[in-house]
Amino acid sequence: MKRNQFSLFLLFLVFIIGCKTANEEKFESLDTPFLESAFERFKEPAITHRRFKQADLQPLIQKHQNSFQITELGKSVEGRSITSLDWGKGSTKVMLWSQMHGNESTATMALFDLFNFLEASGDEFDSLRSLLKTSLSLKFIPMINPDGAEVFQRRNALDIDLNRDAISQISPEAVILKNARDSFEPEFGFNLHDQQVYYNVVNTAKQATISVLAPAYNYETEINEVRGRAMKTIVGMNRLLQELIPGQVGKYDDAFEPRAFGDNIQKWGTSTILIESGGYVGDPEKQYIRKLNFLIILNALHQISTQSYEQHSIDEYFAIPDNDLQLVDLIIKEMQVEVEGKKFPVDIAIRRRESNADSTFYVTGNVEDLGDMQVYFGFEEIDATGLSFKEGKVFEQEFENLAAISSEEAMELLRQGYLGVKIKNGKPGELHQLPILVLQSKKDFNFGWKTGSSPNFFLAEGDLLKYAIVNGYLIDLENPEEQVLKQRVF
Structure with a gap:
C-alpha cells in the first residue's frame, strides 16, 4: 500500500513539474x-x-x-x-x-x-x-x-x-x-x-x-x-x-x-x-x-x-x-533676409508635403514657420550664418521636353542663378527628378521665405551662390549629393 502511495506521489510530482515547464514555455x-x-x-x-x-x-x-x-x-x-x-x-x-x-x-x-x-x-x-x-x-x-x-x-x-x-x-x-x-x-x-x-x-x-x-x-x-x-x-x-x-x-x-x-x-x-x-x-x-x-x-x-x-x-x-509633432524636412538657421533696407537673421522650417500621382507621389515644399526654430528638429539642418536670401531666375531659352535636360545641365543652370527652366512639349503635372523647377504652363514660379511661401531661392555669400533651395530640397552647389527629387512640371 505504501509502495502504491509512493508511486502515486512520484507521478504527481512529474505531473506538477511537467505543468510548470509547459507553463513556463x-x-x-x-x-x-x-x-x-x-x-x-x-x-x-x-x-x-x-x-x-x-x-x-x-x-x-x-x-x-x-x-x-x-x-x-x-x-x-x-x-x-x-x-x-x-x-x-x-x-x-x-x-x-x-x-x-x-x-x-x-x-x-x-x-x-x-x-x-x-x-x-x-x-x-x-x-x-x-x-x-x-x-x-x-x-x-x-x-x-x-x-x-x-x-x-x-x-x-x-x-x-x-x-x-x-x-x-x-x-x-x-x-x-x-x-x-x-x-x-x-x-x-x-x-x-x-x-x-x-x-x-x-x-x-x-x-x-x-x-x-x-x-x-x-x-x-x-x-x-x-x-x-x-x-x-x-x-x-x-x-x-x-x-x-x-x-x-x-x-x-x-x-x-x-x-x-x-x-x-x-x-x-x-x-x-x-x-x-x-x-x-x-x-x-x-x-x-x-x-x-x-x-x-x-x-x-x-x-x-x-x-x-x-x-x-x-x-x-x-x-x-x-x-x-516637432520634425520638419529642412531647417535653415540664421539666414539673412532684407526688409525695409535692414537685414534680419531668421530660422526657417520647411516641410515637403506629399500629393498623389497615380501609383506614386510628388512633393510640394512649404515654409511652415520662421523666427526662432529651436523647438523643431530637421531631417536636414544648415547653419546659414553669413548667407543671405537671394531670388532665382527662369532660363530664357526653352527646351523641347524633359528629356532634353540632363541633371548635369540643370545643376550648371542653378550655379548661374536659374531656379527654373521652360519646356515646349510637356504635360503640367508630369513628374520628374531634375534638381530644378520645370515650367510648361507657367511663365514663372512662386517663391519666398515667409510662412506659407514656396521655398524656392538661393543662399548667397555676397554675390556667390552657395546653396539652392528648390521646392524645399537643399542642394549644395559646390558638392551636390544625389537625391530622390519628387517634382512635377508646372
Missing part, C-alpha cells in the same frame, strides 16, 4: 530573429508600394479562400465591397481592421503578409500557428475605406472622416465596422493607422516610427480591466520594438474623443490597441515599417493566446514617451 516571448525570419519568408510579393486600390487586393484575398472564411460585409458609398477574413477556432476573439483612412495602408500590407504566414504549414512555425489557431478566433478587415484608397485620400467618398463617425454612423463604412464589432464581440481589437512622418518622440530628434495607444473610454481616462489588458499588451509590443528601433516609439495623448471608433470600441468592452505607422529614414514606401507591423501584431497575438501580457505592468505603459 507558454509564457516565453517570441524570439525576434524567429519573427523576422517569418516575415522574410511570407512577405506578400504582389504588394511592393503603399499606393494600391481595392481591386488590387481582390485576387490576394481570393487566394486565401481555402484557409480563411471570406465574407462580404457590405459596400462603400461608391459600391466597393468591404470584406472580412476569419481564421482560427479558439475561444478568444480578436478583430483587426485597417485603412479606415484611405491613404493609411502600411498595416494593410502587413496583414496580407500575416495571411500568408497563417495558412502555411510544414515548417518551424507550425507550433506557433497551432497555438494561435486553437486559442484565438481572428477576424481581419483589411480595407474599411476602399473609396478613399481609390484616390489615396484620408476621408471617404462623402468627405467624412470615418474615425469620427462611430456614433452618428452616417457612412455605410462606419455602419459595417460597428456591425462587425457587435456581431463578433471581440475581446481584443487592433485599430491600424498611419501618422504623419513628422511625428517625433517628444523633445528628441528621433522619428516616431511607431506610435501606440490604449484609447480612453471616458473623459476621466479611467483604467478598467478592458483598457488595462490593452495597455499591458502594448508593453510587450514595445519591448520588441525597442530591440529594432530603440527610442523611436511614441505614445499618443489619451484624451477621450467621443466620436472615434477606437475610444468607443474600448468603451463597448473590447480591449483596443491603436498602432500608428509613422516614418523611417530611407523608407518612403514604408516597407520596413510594414515589417515592424507584422512583427508586433504577431507578437501581440502570441501574448493574447498565452495571456502573457499579464506579466507586464500598466506603469510600463505610461513609461513609454509621448509623441509630438
Whole structure:
C-alpha cells in the first residue's frame, strides 16, 4: 500500500513539474530573429508600394479562400465591397481592421503578409500557428475605406472622416465596422493607422516610427480591466520594438474623443490597441515599417493566446514617451533676409508635403514657420550664418521636353542663378527628378521665405551662390549629393 502511495506521489510530482515547464514555455516571448525570419519568408510579393486600390487586393484575398472564411460585409458609398477574413477556432476573439483612412495602408500590407504566414504549414512555425489557431478566433478587415484608397485620400467618398463617425454612423463604412464589432464581440481589437512622418518622440530628434495607444473610454481616462489588458499588451509590443528601433516609439495623448471608433470600441468592452505607422529614414514606401507591423501584431497575438501580457505592468505603459509633432524636412538657421533696407537673421522650417500621382507621389515644399526654430528638429539642418536670401531666375531659352535636360545641365543652370527652366512639349503635372523647377504652363514660379511661401531661392555669400533651395530640397552647389527629387512640371 505504501509502495502504491509512493508511486502515486512520484507521478504527481512529474505531473506538477511537467505543468510548470509547459507553463513556463507558454509564457516565453517570441524570439525576434524567429519573427523576422517569418516575415522574410511570407512577405506578400504582389504588394511592393503603399499606393494600391481595392481591386488590387481582390485576387490576394481570393487566394486565401481555402484557409480563411471570406465574407462580404457590405459596400462603400461608391459600391466597393468591404470584406472580412476569419481564421482560427479558439475561444478568444480578436478583430483587426485597417485603412479606415484611405491613404493609411502600411498595416494593410502587413496583414496580407500575416495571411500568408497563417495558412502555411510544414515548417518551424507550425507550433506557433497551432497555438494561435486553437486559442484565438481572428477576424481581419483589411480595407474599411476602399473609396478613399481609390484616390489615396484620408476621408471617404462623402468627405467624412470615418474615425469620427462611430456614433452618428452616417457612412455605410462606419455602419459595417460597428456591425462587425457587435456581431463578433471581440475581446481584443487592433485599430491600424498611419501618422504623419513628422511625428517625433517628444523633445528628441528621433522619428516616431511607431506610435501606440490604449484609447480612453471616458473623459476621466479611467483604467478598467478592458483598457488595462490593452495597455499591458502594448508593453510587450514595445519591448520588441525597442530591440529594432530603440527610442523611436511614441505614445499618443489619451484624451477621450467621443466620436472615434477606437475610444468607443474600448468603451463597448473590447480591449483596443491603436498602432500608428509613422516614418523611417530611407523608407518612403514604408516597407520596413510594414515589417515592424507584422512583427508586433504577431507578437501581440502570441501574448493574447498565452495571456502573457499579464506579466507586464500598466506603469510600463505610461513609461513609454509621448509623441509630438516637432520634425520638419529642412531647417535653415540664421539666414539673412532684407526688409525695409535692414537685414534680419531668421530660422526657417520647411516641410515637403506629399500629393498623389497615380501609383506614386510628388512633393510640394512649404515654409511652415520662421523666427526662432529651436523647438523643431530637421531631417536636414544648415547653419546659414553669413548667407543671405537671394531670388532665382527662369532660363530664357526653352527646351523641347524633359528629356532634353540632363541633371548635369540643370545643376550648371542653378550655379548661374536659374531656379527654373521652360519646356515646349510637356504635360503640367508630369513628374520628374531634375534638381530644378520645370515650367510648361507657367511663365514663372512662386517663391519666398515667409510662412506659407514656396521655398524656392538661393543662399548667397555676397554675390556667390552657395546653396539652392528648390521646392524645399537643399542642394549644395559646390558638392551636390544625389537625391530622390519628387517634382512635377508646372
